[in-house]
Amino acid sequence: xxxxxxxxxxDTLQDVxxxxxxxxxxxxxxxxxxxxxxxxxAILGHLRExxxxxxxxxxxxxxxxxxxxxxxxxxxEGLLKEAVSVTGDISEEETRDAAIIALCQAIExxxxxxxxxxxxxxxxxxGREIRLLLEETLEEEKxxxxxxxxxxxxxxxxxxxx
Amino acid sequence: xxxxxxxxxxxxxxxDIYYAERKILTALPKMAKAAQDPxxxxxxxxxxxxxxxxxxxxxxxxxxxxxxxxxxxxxGIDGILEEGTEVMKxxxxxxxxxxxxxxxxxxxxxxxxxxxxxxxxxxxxxxxTQAVALLGETLDExxxxxxxxxxxxxxxxxxxxxxxxx
Numbered sequence: 001x002x003x004x005x006x007x008x009x010x011d012t013l014q015d016v017x018x019x020x021x022x023x024x025x026x027x028x029x030x031x032x033x034x035x036x037x038x039x040x041x042a043i044l045g046h047l048r049e050x051x052x053x054x055x056x057x058x059x060x061x062x063x064x065x066x067x068x069x070x071x072x073x074x075x076x077e078g079l080l081k082e083a084v085s086v087t088g089d090i091s092e093e094e095t096r097d098a099a100i101i102a103l104c105q106a107i108e109x110x111x112x113x114x115x116x117x118x119x120x121x122x123x124x125x126x127g128r129e130i131r132l133l134l135e136e137t138l139e140e141e142k143x144x145x146x147x148x149x150x151x152x153x154x155x156x157x158x159x160x161x162x
Numbered sequence: 163x164x165x166x167x168x169x170x171x172x173x174x175x176x177x178d179i180y181y182a183e184r185k186i187l188t189a190l191p192k193m194a195k196a197a198q199d200p201x202x203x204x205x206x207x208x209x210x211x212x213x214x215x216x217x218x219x220x221x222x223x224x225x226x227x228x229x230x231x232x233x234x235x236x237x238g239i240d241g242i243l244e245e246g247t248e249v250m251k252x253x254x255x256x257x258x259x260x261x262x263x264x265x266x267x268x269x270x271x272x273x274x275x276x277x278x279x280x281x282x283x284x285x286x287x288x289x290x291t292q293a294v295a296l297l298g299e300t301l302d303e304x305x306x307x308x309x310x311x312x313x314x315x316x317x318x319x320x321x322x323x324x325x326x327x328x
Contacts, residue, residue, distance in 0.1 A: 004253060004256035004257060004258035005257065005258040005261060005319075007253075007258070008249075008253060008258045008261060008262055008265075011249070011252075012265065015245075073241075073245070074241040074242075074244045074245050075238070075241040075242040075244075075245050075269060076241070077237075077241055078236075078237035078238045078239070078240055078241025078242070078244075079237070079238045079241065081237040082178075082236070082237050082238050086171075086174070089166055090166045090171070091165060091166070092165050092166065092167070094168075095165075095166060095167060095168050095170075095171060098168060098171060098284070099171055101280075102171075102175065102276075102277075102280040105276045105279065105280060106238060106273060106276045106277065106280075108276070109272035109273060109275055109276035110242070110269060110272060110273065112272055113265075113268045113269040113271070113272035114265075114269065116268065116312065117264075117265040117268060117315065120312070120315045120316055120319060121261070121319060123319075124319050145276075149279065149283075152280070152283045153283060155287065
């Protein structure tokens with residue numbers, strides 16, 4: 001019997017699948033707009049991870065016997081809209097990089113929230129294997145966020161040293 | 163045309179989070195009303211009170227940079243709250259509603275955590291010591307709220323599983 005919680009679990013998986021697929025499409029452009037090579041590398045690194053995250057999610061849908069269909073995520077669309085309008089407005093490279101880091105972190109945090117929720121529900125609804133897959137991705141998202149924080153803080157040290 | 167500086171970015175993001183906090187202030191009572199578990203209701207009500215304090219802190223930070231406390235439409239938080247509203251409608255009258263509410267609230271918390279983290283880092287870079295302290299205080303509160311919600315999420319799930327097993 002399908003419970004309402006099962007529906008919510010599937011809904012949220014579909015939401016996060018949309019996020020990962022959209023990031024795969026949009027991250028190359030974000031990397032191109034970034035100036036510092038470390039930031040470019042961080043974004044491209046996350047692009048490769050997002051490709052793996054898509055595969056993991058497709059595996060999860062498969063294990064649940066459901067089609068891997070994505071559902072439009074308004075939250076991500078809002079964040080990307082902000083990304084485009086804020087960065088488009090800044091011509092100075094360092095300042096634009098600061099804005100890009102901030103927006104990437106907002107996206108990371110959205111993913112952290114979603115995967116955290118899914119991992120919490122997975123044990124009851126999807127079983128241990130699914131939970132482990134989700135937790136792997138959750139860890140990677142947290143690390144990506146930490147890398148970005150380090151980049152942001154590195155700028156302060158650079159300026160202080162100057 | 164003047165170059166956009168880090169100070170401008172800081173100011174813009176401050177307006178962004180100010181807009182977000184005020185929207186969250188109106189959303190929280192609705193979420194508290196919809197919540198079934200009394201502990202979840204209480205958590206939303208507590209966070210509402212906390213959010214009022216957070217808005218006041220932001221007003222102080224605006225004062226530090228000599229700017230008026232004004233919000234700027236934030237598509238990010240609008241999208242997150244829109245999703246929350248939809249999910250509340252879809253799972254209304256179901257046992258899963260509390261789980262849906264917690265998930266929506268955590269997405270909001272994480273948005274705030276990322277914004278306040280960013281603002282605090284930039285305040286450090288701009289050497290606005292008092293702003294660093296104020297923003298850090300709010301950041302700590304948001305992180306604590308997120309943790310509290312995670313614990314509620316786990317107990318809510320266990321509760322529902324037990325009911326289903328009966």
